[in-house]
């Protein structure tokens with residue numbers, strides 16, 4: 001049986017390494033995509049802090065402008081009151097009185113508005129502080145995640161390098177005829193495994209039943225046999 005020959009064992013060793021390097025390279029392809037997703041999430045979290053802080057700042061600005069409006073109205077009222085002291089005619093006095101009253105009314109409306117803004121400032125400040133604390137922790141976690149992805153990527157790149165030289169060594173140990181057969185199979189099958197044991201007359205690569213010819217070839221002949229369904233190199237494990 002071919003599969004018990006050392007030559008074939010060498011091919012299996014090569015196959016094992018090819019499978020491992022395939023998996024590692026796939027992982028390497030995915031890491032940058034995952035990293036981008038995490039970076040995007042960090043951006044979103046940072047944006048939501050900014051929005052909360054901006055809401056709060058806008059209210060503070062609004063409060064300041066209301067405050068200066070109130071001050072200017074009360075300055076105006078004081079001015080009108082001084083004018084009132086100086087006028088001689090009754091009509092002029094009551095005209096000023098009307099003006100003062102309407103200014104005071106206006107002032108009281110603005111004060112109500114300011115009170116409402118002040119309450120909203122309290123809420124907005126709380127929201128911004130909570131957002132900042134919670135989200136900062138979240139961002140720290142995400143950044144840790146990014147770091148470990150970077151470390152993993154470096155680790156995998158190192159493993160790939162090691163495996164590449166191990167594969168080179170393994171290829172030297174495989175008989176040239178087997179190797180060319182194996183390489184041809186690799187071009188047909190898009191991803192590993194390129195070799196599969198047959199169990200109960202089933203190819204474990206494609207899970208389909210192989211013909212009796214394939215089975216007898218595996219058991220008797222001394223050449224490489226392929227699954228008549230998927231084209232993988234098939235062998236008996238024992």
Ligand SMILES: [Zn+2]
Nearest residue numbers: 203206227230
């Ligand atoms: Zn198959």
